[in-house]
Amino acid sequence: MKKFLTAPRTALATWLMAGVAAAAHAGPMGFRDSTMAMGDFSPNWREAWVNHALTARDAFGVGGVAMRSDDRRLTREFAELTYTRLVHRVNGEHSQANFWFVGGAGQLKGNDFTGSKTMLAPGVSADYETTRVYLSGSLRLYRAPGINHDVASVRTGFSFYETDYDEVQPWLILEARRMRGLSEKTEITPMLRFILSRYFVEVGINNMKQGRFNFMYIF
Amino acid sequence: MKSFTIKFIATCVGTTLATGIFSSAFSVESVKATVNGMVCAFCAQGIEKRLSGMPATQAVFVDLKKKIVVVEAKDGQTLDGKAISLEIKEAGYDVTRLETVPQSVADIRAQMKGKNK
Numbered sequence: 001m002k003k004f005l006t007a008p009r010t011a012l013a014t015w016l017m018a019g020v021a022a023a024a025h026a027g028p029m030g031f032r033d034s035t036m037a038m039g040d041f042s043p044n045w046r047e048a049w050v051n052h053a054l055t056a057r058d059a060f061g062v063g064g065v066a067m068r069s070d071d072r073r074l075t076r077e078f079a080e081l082t083y084t085r086l087v088h089r090v091n092g093e094h095s096q097a098n099f100w101f102v103g104g105a106g107q108l109k110g111n112d113f114t115g116s117k118t119m120l121a122p123g124v125s126a127d128y129e130t131t132r133v134y135l136s137g138s139l140r141l142y143r144a145p146g147i148n149h150d151v152a153s154v155r156t157g158f159s160f161y162e163t164d165y166d167e168v169q170p171w172l173i174l175e176a177r178r179m180r181g182l183s184e185k186t187e188i189t190p191m192l193r194f195i196l197s198r199y200f201v202e203v204g205i206n207n208m209k210q211g212r213f214n215f216m217y218i219f
Numbered sequence: 220m221k222s223f224t225i226k227f228i229a230t231c232v233g234t235t236l237a238t239g240i241f242s243s244a245f246s247v248e249s250v251k252a253t254v255n256g257m258v259c260a261f262c263a264q265g266i267e268k269r270l271s272g273m274p275a276t277q278a279v280f281v282d283l284k285k286k287i288v289v290v291e292a293k294d295g296q297t298l299d300g301k302a303i304s305l306e307i308k309e310a311g312y313d314v315t316r317l318e319t320v321p322q323s324v325a326d327i328r329a330q331m332k333g334k335n336k
Binding site for chain 1: 255256257258259260261262263264265266267268269281282283284286308309310311312313315332
Protein backbone atom coordinates (compact mmCIF):
# COMPACT_ATOMS: atom_id res chain seq x y z
CA MET A 1 0.00 0.00 0.00
CA LYS A 2 2.82 2.31 0.91
CA LYS A 3 4.52 1.57 -2.41
CA PHE A 4 1.26 2.25 -4.27
CA LEU A 5 1.05 5.69 -2.70
CA THR A 6 4.71 6.53 -3.21
CA ALA A 7 4.88 5.87 -6.96
CA PRO A 8 2.37 8.49 -8.10
CA ARG A 9 3.72 10.91 -5.54
CA THR A 10 7.19 10.47 -6.91
CA ALA A 11 6.00 11.04 -10.43
CA LEU A 12 3.97 14.05 -9.40
CA ALA A 13 7.02 15.50 -7.71
CA THR A 14 8.93 15.13 -10.92
CA TRP A 15 6.27 16.98 -12.91
CA LEU A 16 5.88 19.81 -10.50
CA MET A 17 9.61 20.25 -10.09
CA ALA A 18 9.95 20.62 -13.82
CA GLY A 19 7.85 23.74 -13.66
CA VAL A 20 10.46 25.68 -11.79
CA ALA A 21 12.99 25.09 -14.53
CA ALA A 22 11.14 27.32 -16.94
CA ALA A 23 11.68 30.17 -14.53
CA ALA A 24 15.31 29.37 -13.91
CA HIS A 25 16.93 29.45 -17.31
CA ALA A 26 18.42 32.71 -18.42
CA GLY A 27 15.77 34.72 -16.61
CA PRO A 28 12.01 34.37 -16.39
CA MET A 29 11.27 37.60 -18.26
CA GLY A 30 12.61 39.67 -21.11
CA PHE A 31 13.44 43.33 -21.44
CA ARG A 32 10.93 46.18 -21.11
CA ASP A 33 8.03 46.00 -23.59
CA SER A 34 9.00 42.49 -24.68
CA THR A 35 6.84 39.38 -24.66
CA MET A 36 8.45 36.12 -23.72
CA ALA A 37 7.19 32.58 -24.33
CA MET A 38 8.52 29.60 -22.43
CA GLY A 39 7.84 25.89 -22.61
CA ASP A 40 8.92 22.86 -20.64
CA PHE A 41 7.93 19.49 -22.04
CA SER A 42 8.50 15.92 -20.91
CA PRO A 43 6.25 12.84 -20.98
CA ASN A 44 4.68 13.69 -17.64
CA TRP A 45 4.96 17.44 -17.67
CA ARG A 46 3.78 19.86 -20.34
CA GLU A 47 4.01 23.49 -19.41
CA ALA A 48 3.73 26.73 -21.34
CA TRP A 49 4.07 30.31 -20.12
CA VAL A 50 3.87 33.66 -21.75
CA ASN A 51 4.53 36.98 -20.04
CA HIS A 52 4.92 40.61 -20.99
CA ALA A 53 7.43 42.95 -19.38
CA LEU A 54 5.69 46.22 -18.58
CA THR A 55 8.88 47.64 -17.08
CA ALA A 56 12.51 46.54 -17.01
CA ARG A 57 11.71 44.74 -13.76
CA ASP A 58 8.04 43.67 -13.86
CA ALA A 59 6.23 41.16 -16.05
CA PHE A 60 2.73 39.75 -16.01
CA GLY A 61 1.67 36.56 -17.69
CA VAL A 62 -0.38 33.42 -17.92
CA GLY A 63 0.65 29.82 -17.84
CA GLY A 64 -0.66 26.31 -17.82
CA VAL A 65 0.65 22.93 -16.76
CA ALA A 66 -0.65 19.47 -17.63
CA MET A 67 0.73 16.77 -15.37
CA ARG A 68 0.56 13.02 -15.41
CA SER A 69 1.92 10.31 -13.14
CA ASP A 70 4.40 7.70 -14.28
CA ASP A 71 1.70 5.02 -14.11
CA ARG A 72 -0.65 7.39 -15.97
CA ARG A 73 -3.28 6.99 -13.27
CA LEU A 74 -3.08 10.47 -11.82
CA THR A 75 -3.50 13.68 -13.77
CA ARG A 76 -3.58 17.30 -12.69
CA GLU A 77 -3.92 20.62 -14.43
CA PHE A 78 -2.84 23.98 -13.08
CA ALA A 79 -3.69 27.25 -14.81
CA GLU A 80 -2.12 30.36 -13.32
CA LEU A 81 -1.69 34.08 -13.65
CA THR A 82 1.89 35.06 -12.97
CA TYR A 83 3.83 38.07 -11.79
CA THR A 84 7.59 38.17 -12.22
CA ARG A 85 9.84 40.71 -10.53
CA LEU A 86 13.52 41.30 -11.09
CA VAL A 87 14.32 42.12 -7.47
CA HIS A 88 18.01 42.82 -7.90
CA ARG A 89 20.59 42.64 -10.67
CA VAL A 90 24.34 43.02 -10.48
CA ASN A 91 26.06 43.69 -13.78
CA GLY A 92 29.75 42.88 -13.62
CA GLU A 93 32.36 43.50 -16.28
CA HIS A 94 32.18 39.86 -17.35
CA SER A 95 29.22 38.54 -15.38
CA GLN A 96 25.63 39.08 -14.39
CA ALA A 97 23.80 38.01 -11.23
CA ASN A 98 20.05 38.21 -10.69
CA PHE A 99 17.57 37.68 -7.90
CA TRP A 100 14.00 37.01 -9.04
CA PHE A 101 10.57 36.70 -7.50
CA VAL A 102 7.89 34.74 -9.31
CA GLY A 103 4.35 34.65 -8.02
CA GLY A 104 1.55 32.55 -9.41
CA ALA A 105 -2.11 32.06 -8.54
CA GLY A 106 -4.67 29.89 -10.22
CA GLN A 107 -6.88 26.86 -10.22
CA LEU A 108 -5.71 23.31 -9.73
CA LYS A 109 -7.77 20.39 -10.99
CA GLY A 110 -7.00 16.73 -10.47
CA ASN A 111 -8.50 13.33 -10.96
CA ASP A 112 -7.85 12.50 -7.31
CA PHE A 113 -10.26 15.17 -6.05
CA THR A 114 -13.46 16.79 -7.25
CA GLY A 115 -13.85 20.35 -8.43
CA SER A 116 -10.88 22.67 -8.32
CA LYS A 117 -8.64 24.18 -5.69
CA THR A 118 -7.04 27.57 -5.56
CA MET A 119 -3.28 27.22 -5.69
CA LEU A 120 -0.74 29.89 -4.81
CA ALA A 121 2.78 29.48 -6.13
CA PRO A 122 5.25 32.12 -4.95
CA GLY A 123 8.93 31.50 -5.55
CA VAL A 124 12.38 33.00 -5.67
CA SER A 125 15.38 32.23 -7.80
CA ALA A 126 18.91 33.47 -8.18
CA ASP A 127 21.39 33.04 -10.98
CA TYR A 128 24.96 33.92 -11.82
CA GLU A 129 26.25 33.80 -15.36
CA THR A 130 29.33 34.57 -17.40
CA THR A 131 29.87 33.80 -21.07
CA ARG A 132 31.26 30.42 -19.97
CA VAL A 133 29.69 29.48 -16.63
CA TYR A 134 26.13 29.27 -15.35
CA LEU A 135 24.81 28.74 -11.82
CA SER A 136 21.27 29.03 -10.50
CA GLY A 137 19.04 27.98 -7.66
CA SER A 138 15.32 28.29 -7.19
CA LEU A 139 12.64 27.59 -4.65
CA ARG A 140 8.95 27.73 -5.42
CA LEU A 141 6.04 26.92 -3.16
CA TYR A 142 3.00 25.18 -4.61
CA ARG A 143 0.29 25.48 -1.98
CA ALA A 144 -3.40 24.64 -2.13
CA PRO A 145 -5.75 23.36 0.58
CA GLY A 146 -4.40 19.95 1.53
CA ILE A 147 -1.57 20.20 -1.00
CA ASN A 148 2.02 21.25 -0.39
CA HIS A 149 4.46 20.74 -3.23
CA ASP A 150 7.36 23.03 -2.45
CA VAL A 151 10.02 22.67 -5.10
CA ALA A 152 13.75 23.33 -5.09
CA SER A 153 16.18 23.09 -7.94
CA VAL A 154 19.80 23.90 -8.65
CA ARG A 155 21.52 24.19 -11.99
CA THR A 156 25.08 24.50 -13.08
CA GLY A 157 26.80 24.31 -16.41
CA PHE A 158 29.37 25.62 -18.81
CA SER A 159 29.54 26.63 -22.43
CA PHE A 160 31.90 24.70 -24.63
CA TYR A 161 33.38 27.89 -26.04
CA GLU A 162 32.70 31.59 -26.37
CA THR A 163 30.79 32.70 -29.42
CA ASP A 164 29.98 35.88 -31.20
CA TYR A 165 26.54 37.40 -30.81
CA ASP A 166 25.28 35.97 -34.09
CA GLU A 167 26.54 32.42 -33.55
CA VAL A 168 24.98 29.39 -31.85
CA GLN A 169 26.39 28.85 -28.37
CA PRO A 170 26.18 25.30 -26.99
CA TRP A 171 26.15 24.61 -23.24
CA LEU A 172 26.11 21.54 -21.01
CA ILE A 173 23.74 22.05 -18.09
CA LEU A 174 23.18 19.74 -15.12
CA GLU A 175 20.04 20.15 -13.07
CA ALA A 176 18.95 18.59 -9.77
CA ARG A 177 15.36 19.03 -8.58
CA ARG A 178 13.40 17.93 -5.58
CA MET A 179 9.90 18.41 -4.16
CA ARG A 180 8.97 18.15 -0.54
CA GLY A 181 6.31 15.67 0.41
CA LEU A 182 5.83 14.02 -2.94
CA SER A 183 9.10 12.53 -4.03
CA GLU A 184 11.82 10.62 -2.32
CA LYS A 185 13.95 10.94 -5.42
CA THR A 186 16.11 13.73 -6.70
CA GLU A 187 15.74 14.16 -10.42
CA ILE A 188 19.05 14.68 -12.18
CA THR A 189 18.92 15.94 -15.76
CA PRO A 190 21.91 16.64 -17.96
CA MET A 191 20.89 18.89 -20.84
CA LEU A 192 22.37 20.44 -23.91
CA ARG A 193 21.47 24.09 -24.23
CA PHE A 194 21.66 26.06 -27.45
CA ILE A 195 21.39 29.84 -27.61
CA LEU A 196 21.10 31.87 -30.78
CA SER A 197 19.88 35.44 -30.45
CA ARG A 198 16.23 35.23 -29.37
CA TYR A 199 16.13 31.43 -29.48
CA PHE A 200 16.87 29.35 -26.38
CA VAL A 201 16.50 25.56 -26.46
CA GLU A 202 17.40 22.76 -24.06
CA VAL A 203 17.18 19.01 -24.62
CA GLY A 204 18.03 16.32 -22.10
CA ILE A 205 17.24 12.98 -20.50
CA ASN A 206 16.80 12.60 -16.75
CA ASN A 207 17.89 9.80 -14.44
CA MET A 208 14.44 8.21 -14.92
CA LYS A 209 15.15 8.02 -18.65
CA GLN A 210 12.54 10.63 -19.52
CA GLY A 211 13.23 13.03 -22.35
CA ARG A 212 12.96 16.76 -21.83
CA PHE A 213 12.63 19.74 -24.14
CA ASN A 214 12.64 23.35 -22.97
CA PHE A 215 12.48 26.51 -24.99
CA MET A 216 12.26 30.25 -24.59
CA TYR A 217 11.59 32.88 -27.22
CA ILE A 218 11.40 36.64 -26.98
CA PHE A 219 9.10 38.48 -29.36
CA MET B 220 36.52 90.44 -66.39
CA LYS B 221 33.02 89.02 -66.82
CA SER B 222 34.43 85.71 -68.00
CA PHE B 223 36.79 85.58 -65.03
CA THR B 224 33.94 86.28 -62.59
CA ILE B 225 31.79 83.52 -64.08
CA LYS B 226 34.70 81.06 -63.94
CA PHE B 227 35.46 82.07 -60.34
CA ILE B 228 31.84 81.62 -59.23
CA ALA B 229 31.58 78.31 -61.06
CA THR B 230 34.75 77.08 -59.40
CA CYS B 231 33.55 78.11 -55.96
CA VAL B 232 30.13 76.49 -56.43
CA GLY B 233 31.70 73.33 -57.83
CA THR B 234 34.17 73.09 -54.99
CA THR B 235 31.47 73.66 -52.41
CA LEU B 236 29.20 71.00 -53.93
CA ALA B 237 32.03 68.52 -54.29
CA THR B 238 33.16 69.08 -50.71
CA GLY B 239 29.62 68.64 -49.46
CA ILE B 240 29.03 65.44 -51.36
CA PHE B 241 32.43 64.08 -50.45
CA SER B 242 32.12 64.82 -46.73
CA SER B 243 28.54 63.53 -46.65
CA ALA B 244 29.64 60.23 -48.12
CA PHE B 245 32.47 59.73 -45.65
CA SER B 246 31.31 61.39 -42.38
CA VAL B 247 30.02 58.24 -40.73
CA GLU B 248 29.34 58.58 -37.04
CA SER B 249 28.80 55.80 -34.55
CA VAL B 250 28.41 55.63 -30.80
CA LYS B 251 30.41 52.90 -29.14
CA ALA B 252 29.31 51.75 -25.68
CA THR B 253 31.10 49.44 -23.27
CA VAL B 254 28.44 47.50 -21.41
CA ASN B 255 28.59 45.59 -18.12
CA GLY B 256 26.54 42.42 -17.62
CA MET B 257 26.30 41.48 -21.27
CA VAL B 258 27.07 37.76 -21.08
CA CYS B 259 24.40 36.00 -23.11
CA ALA B 260 23.06 36.53 -26.63
CA PHE B 261 19.54 35.56 -25.57
CA CYS B 262 19.50 38.26 -22.92
CA ALA B 263 21.47 40.87 -24.81
CA GLN B 264 19.29 40.79 -27.92
CA GLY B 265 17.03 43.19 -26.07
CA ILE B 266 19.75 45.78 -26.47
CA GLU B 267 19.82 45.30 -30.23
CA LYS B 268 16.04 45.46 -30.50
CA ARG B 269 15.67 48.59 -28.40
CA LEU B 270 18.53 50.47 -30.07
CA SER B 271 17.38 49.46 -33.55
CA GLY B 272 14.05 51.09 -32.79
CA MET B 273 15.58 54.52 -32.20
CA PRO B 274 14.80 57.01 -35.01
CA ALA B 275 18.42 57.97 -35.73
CA THR B 276 19.73 54.40 -35.80
CA GLN B 277 21.10 53.04 -39.06
CA ALA B 278 22.66 49.83 -37.70
CA VAL B 279 23.55 48.11 -34.42
CA PHE B 280 26.40 45.76 -33.63
CA VAL B 281 26.82 43.73 -30.43
CA ASP B 282 30.11 42.08 -29.48
CA LEU B 283 29.64 39.73 -26.51
CA LYS B 284 33.33 38.94 -26.13
CA LYS B 285 34.46 42.55 -25.92
CA LYS B 286 31.24 43.72 -24.22
CA ILE B 287 30.82 46.39 -26.88
CA VAL B 288 27.66 47.80 -28.46
CA VAL B 289 27.96 50.07 -31.50
CA VAL B 290 25.17 52.21 -32.92
CA GLU B 291 25.59 53.84 -36.34
CA ALA B 292 23.67 57.00 -37.17
CA LYS B 293 21.57 57.48 -40.26
CA ASP B 294 22.91 59.97 -42.79
CA GLY B 295 22.49 63.52 -41.53
CA GLN B 296 21.26 62.44 -38.11
CA THR B 297 22.91 62.70 -34.72
CA LEU B 298 22.86 60.01 -32.09
CA ASP B 299 21.88 60.90 -28.55
CA GLY B 300 24.37 59.26 -26.18
CA LYS B 301 22.14 59.73 -23.15
CA ALA B 302 19.20 58.12 -24.94
CA ILE B 303 21.39 55.20 -25.98
CA SER B 304 22.58 54.72 -22.39
CA LEU B 305 18.98 54.82 -21.19
CA GLU B 306 17.85 52.21 -23.74
CA ILE B 307 20.68 49.89 -22.69
CA LYS B 308 19.73 50.46 -19.06
CA GLU B 309 16.09 49.63 -19.88
CA ALA B 310 17.32 46.41 -21.48
CA GLY B 311 18.89 45.54 -18.12
CA TYR B 312 22.55 46.49 -18.50
CA ASP B 313 24.97 49.19 -17.37
CA VAL B 314 26.99 51.44 -19.66
CA THR B 315 30.49 52.08 -18.32
CA ARG B 316 31.92 54.01 -21.26
CA LEU B 317 30.47 55.90 -24.19
CA GLU B 318 32.39 57.39 -27.09
CA THR B 319 31.68 58.71 -30.56
CA VAL B 320 33.79 57.19 -33.31
CA PRO B 321 34.07 58.09 -37.01
CA GLN B 322 33.48 54.50 -38.14
CA SER B 323 30.56 52.55 -39.52
CA VAL B 324 29.12 49.43 -37.89
CA ALA B 325 30.41 47.42 -40.84
CA ASP B 326 33.95 48.67 -40.25
CA ILE B 327 33.83 48.00 -36.52
CA ARG B 328 32.25 44.58 -37.05
CA ALA B 329 35.05 43.62 -39.42
CA GLN B 330 37.63 44.99 -37.00
CA MET B 331 36.14 43.11 -34.01
CA LYS B 332 35.67 39.86 -35.92
CA GLY B 333 39.33 40.05 -36.86
CA LYS B 334 40.36 40.60 -33.24
CA ASN B 335 38.11 37.84 -31.92
CA LYS B 336 39.63 35.22 -34.21
